[in-house]
Amino acid sequence: MKKWTTSLIHPDARPQGGFESLVTPVFRGSTTLFPGAGDVTDDWRHEAGYSYGLYGTPTTRELGVRIAELEGGNHTFVVPGGQAAISLIALTFTSAGDHVLIPDSAYGPTRQLADDVLRRFGVEPEYYPPLAGAGIEAWMKPNTRLVWCESPGSVTMEVQDVPAIVEAAHRHGATVALDNTWSAGVYFDGFAHGVDVTMQALTKYVGGHSDLLLGSVTVRTAEAYERLGVVHDRLGLSVSPDDCYLALRGMQTLGVRLAALERSALHVARWLATRRAVARVLHPALPSCPGHETWRRDFTGSTSVFSIVFAEGTSRESVAVFVDALELFRVGFSWGGVHSLALPWFHLRRTHENPYGDRLVRLNVGLEDPEDLVADLGRALHRAGLGGPSSSHDAEQPSL
Ligand SMILES: *Cc1c(COP(=O)(O)O)cnc(C)c1O
Numbered sequence: 001m002k003k004w005t006t007s008l009i010h011p012d013a014r015p016q017g018g019f020e021s022l023v024t025p026v027f028r029g030s031t032t033l034f035p036g037a038g039d040v041t042d043d044w045r046h047e048a049g050y051s052y053g054l055y056g057t058p059t060t061r062e063l064g065v066r067i068a069e070l071e072g073g074n075h076t077f078v079v080p081g082g083q084a085a086i087s088l089i090a091l092t093f094t095s096a097g098d099h100v101l102i103p104d105s106a107y108g109p110t111r112q113l114a115d116d117v118l119r120r121f122g123v124e125p126e127y128y129p130p131l132a133g134a135g136i137e138a139w140m141k142p143n144t145r146l147v148w149c150e151s152p153g154s155v156t157m158e159v160q161d162v163p164a165i166v167e168a169a170h171r172h173g174a175t176v177a178l179d180n181t182w183s184a185g186v187y188f189d190g191f192a193h194g195v196d197v198t199m200q201a202l203t204k205y206v207g208g209h210s211d212l213l214l215g216s217v218t219v220r221t222a223e224a225y226e227r228l229g230v231v232h233d234r235l236g237l238s239v240s241p242d243d244c245y246l247a248l249r250g251m252q253t254l255g256v257r258l259a260a261l262e263r264s265a266l267h268v269a270r271w272l273a274t275r276r277a278v279a280r281v282l283h284p285a286l287p288s289c290p291g292h293e294t295w296r297r298d299f300t301g302s303t304s305v306f307s308i309v310f311a312e313g314t315s316r317e318s319v320a321v322f323v324d325a326l327e328l329f330r331v332g333f334s335w336g337g338v339h340s341l342a343l344p345w346f347h348l349r350r351t352h353e354n355p356y357g358d359r360l361v362r363l364n365v366g367l368e369d370p371e372d373l374v375a376d377l378g379r380a381l382h383r384a385g386l387g388g389p390s391s392s393h394d395a396e397q398p399s400l
Pocket of ligand 1: 079080082083084154163179181182201202203204213214306330334
């Protein structure tokens with residue numbers, strides 16, 4: 001007879017099986033059992049099955065195969081956040097002595113990774129104008145191994161000519177990686193446009209509710225899978241099955257959320273374009289956005305994030321008063337959830353010129369009623385002394 005303390009760990013009691021849920025179970029576990037001594041393996045390849053929780057559980061792997069299916073990739077690695085996805089790609093595709101091209105409009109922490117970490121390991125980052133297109137040729141060096149793309153760019157929203165960049169980079173034997181977070185891996189098909197590796201912050205649209213941090217790296221070829229898989233394994237980038245569960249849950253409503261967010265964001269962006277104080281709306285689906293023509297050619301939709309540029313002469317103080325006067329738009333980083341957010345961008349990092357100065361505010365439109373959002377923006381503009389329609393829109397005087 002086992003002692004009761006042993007039974008706590010090795011019970012004979014078992015509930016009946018047969019529960020078929022619509023929902024992916026949360027498999028928790030560091031140890032995964034092997035059938036026997038002869039079955040022990042530590043092969044990182046996902047086809048080899050499971051060896052240890054750090055390298056994948058059925059919950060984390062299900063999220064991976066679903067993202068691969070969504071993006072049409074060969075394989076997806078799920079990592080602890082979008083920034084971890086960027087790091088994994090950088091550490092896989094660069095070595096000491098290599099040159100890396102990064103668009104000047106890249107997500108801030110992408111540049112900080114390059115400047116603060118990659119440089120230390122002998123990798124030389126260089127920042128190219130995001131609208132370079134085929135002109136990227138002039139930036140290529142014999143040792144350029146990785147060309148990074150992010151389209152549209154963070155905050156300044158330049159839409160890149162990714163196919164032209166791919167063409168030049170591949171001619172020089174460089175790998176092209178794309179931060180495809182803005183399009184949720186849906187509205188821009190990275191692989192159809194020749195990209196080798198895509199990543200997205202699942203934190204944003206796939207999660208969709210501002211309650212988790214996750215990232216994905218998806219590869220186009222079996223060769224990239226082999227290269228990335230080894231580094232992923234060695235870095236020990238484990239993810240929580242609970243977070244993956246939330247991401248799987250979020251994924252089911254991604255279609256309806258994106259459709260609603262696109263409609264609302266366009267409504268708000270078009271209204272802002274009629275305001276006297278707003279010089280420019282940087283929304284990829286509007287002609288006022290740099291690279292709009294490329295967006296029309298290559299994208300199948302738009303999402304919830306865009307920026308506005310206040311007219312020249314608008315003070316930093318007025319911009320701050322405007323943001324603070326907003327009630328429905330809250331102030332904070334990240335986006336893609338159900339809440340609207342506003343963030344003034346007073347510390348934009350750019351190597352080349354930033355023509356917008358302190359007059360840039362990024363907005364994330366959430367799932368609130370778009371008319372309420374417009375009213376909130378209108379009230380805040382008035383409170384900051386920035387109210388009123390532009391002269392070309394005098395006809396549609398708002399009741400604010
Ligand atoms: C948020 C974001 C990331 C980083 O994602 P985290 O999950 O917050 O680490 C990377 N790229 C872009 C474009 C982002 O907006």
